[in-house]
Amino acid sequence: MYDGDIASVLISEQQIKDKVTELAKQVEEDYPNSGDLLLVGVLKGAVMFMTDFARALPQPAQLEFMAVSSYGSSTSSSGVVRILKDLDRDIAGKHVLILEDIIDSGLTLSWLLKNLQARNPASLEVCTLLRKPDAVQVDVPVRYVGFDIPNEFVVGYGLDYAERYRDLPYIGSLDPKVYTSGA
């Protein structure tokens, strides 16, 4: 699949699986009495992570989705976050855990945290599968991080370049020739 476009596999399918289980276990320990946890998945990137995480989490949780976009067909953030789909319900008084695929510049999450905090949840935390420490432009408080990765453009397991590669089961570095040659 996508032969030649992936420079290297950064995180294998098995490594992802193990990490999702580990993160779900941490969350389970931190929310011991909470049968009312609300998971907010940030579409589209977090779709694989959200569905795997929800199934790895022993306690019941409700699932909500928000779709935002700031990258479009680019490898750098436009800095302008657009809501493509808002939550379907009120989160006031709920324990909300945002599930993100990646924190790169941090601009999306910083914007999202302000937006959701204004809706008065009982608590608001973030769980991200990936983070690029060398790319972060705004500091965002993140309670759960799966992997810190190098500052390379990555794809797979929900992450795209120009809407492609989301269906890869692993996370790989995209060969720069894909976005520099106009291919």
Ligand SMILES: O=P(O)(O)OC[C@H]1O[C@H](OP(=O)(O)OP(=O)(O)O)[C@H](O)[C@@H]1O
């Ligand atoms: O930290 P940042 O630099 O803001 O980048 C992270 C965000 O960018 C990506 O979303 P994108 O805008 O590509 O939308 P998508 O999830 O639909 O691909 C990714 O899924 C995160 O939500």
Ligand code: HPA
């Ligand atoms: O490295 C990345 N890959 C895919 N989507 C992204 N959105 C922010 N950073 C990335």
Ligand SMILES: [Mg+2]
């Ligand atoms: Mg994207």
